[in-house]
Amino acid sequence: MSAVPLVPAGLQLRPATREDLAAIWEIERASFSTPWPKEYLEQQLGEGFVVLERAGQIAGYAVIGIKIPSFFARLEQRTRALFSHTPLPEPPTVAHLLNIAVAPAFRRQGLGRFLLQYALDYAHQLGASRIELEVRTDNSAAIALYRKFGFHVQEIVPNYYSDGADAYLMVKALQPAEAPPHPPEYPDRTA
Ligand SMILES: CC(C)(COP(=O)(O)OP(=O)(O)OC[C@H]1O[C@@H](n2cnc3c(N)ncnc32)[C@H](O)[C@@H]1OP(=O)(O)O)[C@@H](O)C(=O)NCCC(=O)NCCS
Secondary structure, eight states, X not given: XXXXXXXXXXXXXXEOOGGGHHHHHHHHHHHOXXXXXXXXXXXXXXXXXXXXEETTEEEEEEEEEEEOXXXXXXXXXXXXXXXXXXXXXXXXXXXXXXXEEEOGGGTTSSHHHHHHHHHHHHHHHTTOSEEEEEEETTOHHHHHHHHHTTOXXXXXXXXXXXTSOOEEEEEEEXXXXXXXXXXXXXXXXXX
């Protein structure tokens, strides 16, 4: 199992709540040319949506999900198993880093690195064997961060963003986990 990083002093990592949405929305707007709509951010609240807080201020957030195979993918898998008379193999669990952002005032202080490490630990502990994400092909800061953590570009996804920009699909294999039932808990070390 990978090591759980300590929350750096002065920071608190916790699940995002409805009360955080205004602050999250400010960071979202400042960070992306095609931000998620407020309503969409709200829909994502729940397990896998965490915020990093410093002195009562939201400094960043991450949203991690688990990809569920599509109906057609499952149908195809079942049909193949039926005709080959072999038992159904377990479909791999794939995690998806749906969003990650650090407020401009808090950038280049290691918070992006911390949030990404949290996302990897969370995905690993949910039993994911792989984690994927999309990133604008011109987002050199994020791409540098992901490469540092061992992600590689699998393919270009043309017109991925609503303004027509292309994305890289970046992936990283995760070590097999013993998949405990709960996501990692991080020690709260607020100063
Ligand atoms: C990408 C982002 C989350 C990085 O957060 P951060 O807190 O500034 O990152 P860190 O301080 O932890 O930096 C970690 C590494 O990322 C890379 N990096 C971060 N910002 C960078 C920049 N402006 N230029 C080049 N590399 C950068 C570096 O490799 C850095 O390591 P180093 O400090 O040893 O050089 C932040 O820039 C951000 O919120 N951007 C807008 C939202 C976004 O693009 N999200 C990604 C969507 S796919």
